[in-house]
Amino acid sequence: MTLEKFILAAITTDPxxxxxxxxxxxxxxxxxxxxxALNLEAILDGIAHLVSEEVFVVVRH
Numbered sequence: 001m002t003l004e005k006f007i008l009a010a011i012t013t014d015p016x017x018x019x020x021x022x023x024x025x026x027x028x029x030x031x032x033x034x035x036x037a038l039n040l041e042a043i044l045d046g047i048a049h050l051v052s053e054e055v056f057v058v059v060r061h
Contacts (some may be wrong), residue, residue: 003043007057008044014054022057 009023013033018024025040026046027033030053037048037056 005059005061007059009044009058011040011042011048011056011058012054017052017055019055019057 005021007019009025011033012018012023013027013030015024015026017030018026019027022034024038027036033054033056037058038052040046040058041048043061044058046060048056052057
């Protein structure tokens with residue numbers, strides 16, 4: 001079984017804007033937001049997408 005077309009993780013600087021139903025990583029700065037998004041992109045074999053200035057999601061297409 002493979003996971004495709006699902007949000008695998010969300011990374012945010014604003015917990016109120018995080019989606020539900022996936023792993024959520026809370027970070028303290030925009031720099032950390034980008035760093036964690038890129039690391040999770042590689043770890044989860046997905047693609048990180050910037051949804052807003054405060055939220056990245058990692059999905060697998």
